[in-house]
Amino acid sequence: MNNKTINCKINGANFQFNASPAMPLSDALRALGFLSIKQGCCVGECGACTVLIDGTAIDSCLYLAIWAQGKVIRTVEGEGVKGKPSSLQQAFAESGAVQCGFCTPGFIMAATALLAKPRSQPMTVLQIRQGLAGNLCRCTGYQMVVDAVQKCEIEKP
Known part of the structure; x- marks a missing residue:
C-alpha cells in the first residue's frame, strides 16, 4: 500500500x-x-x-x-487555555465525573460537541444522555457526567 x-x-x-x-x-x-x-x-x-x-x-x-x-x-489536549482546564474539564473534575479517566477525554469531546449545538432552552437529562450515548464508562454511573454537562449548560452565556 x-x-x-x-x-x-x-x-x-x-x-x-x-x-x-x-x-x-x-x-x-x-x-x-x-x-x-x-x-x-x-x-x-x-x-x-x-x-x-x-x-x-x-x-x-x-x-x-x-x-x-x-x-x-x-x-x-487542545481544550484547555494556557495550561488551565476548560470550563467543561473543570466541571468534570468538580462533579466527580473523572474516575479512572480512561473514558474522560472521549466524553469531554462528545460533550463539547453537544454543548456547541444551538438551542433555545437548556437540555434535559434525557437529551444529555442521548447526546452522549456513544460513550461508555464503567466507573461513574453516568450521573456525574450528566451533572458536569448540565453545569456547563446552565453557565452558557
Missing part, C-alpha cells in the same frame, strides 16, 4: 504526517503524541477515541487517517 501525505490542523496547529490507506485516525493521532486518544474497542462502540472533526464528534478508530486531509481536528 502506498502511504499518503496528510495535511490537517490539530488543536489549531498545522500538521503533516504519512498514513497508509487503512490506518485509523486514532493510530495516527497517537503516533503524533495525542495520547488522550484511547484505544478501547477499536470498532466504534465505546467512544474513548472521540475527537471533533470540523466540529462533529467522531470515533477516530472508525475514521481513516487519509480522510483527515484538510480537516480541522480537536482533541482534549
Whole structure:
C-alpha cells in the first residue's frame, strides 16, 4: 500500500504526517503524541477515541487517517487555555465525573460537541444522555457526567 501525505490542523496547529490507506485516525493521532486518544474497542462502540472533526464528534478508530486531509481536528489536549482546564474539564473534575479517566477525554469531546449545538432552552437529562450515548464508562454511573454537562449548560452565556 502506498502511504499518503496528510495535511490537517490539530488543536489549531498545522500538521503533516504519512498514513497508509487503512490506518485509523486514532493510530495516527497517537503516533503524533495525542495520547488522550484511547484505544478501547477499536470498532466504534465505546467512544474513548472521540475527537471533533470540523466540529462533529467522531470515533477516530472508525475514521481513516487519509480522510483527515484538510480537516480541522480537536482533541482534549487542545481544550484547555494556557495550561488551565476548560470550563467543561473543570466541571468534570468538580462533579466527580473523572474516575479512572480512561473514558474522560472521549466524553469531554462528545460533550463539547453537544454543548456547541444551538438551542433555545437548556437540555434535559434525557437529551444529555442521548447526546452522549456513544460513550461508555464503567466507573461513574453516568450521573456525574450528566451533572458536569448540565453545569456547563446552565453557565452558557
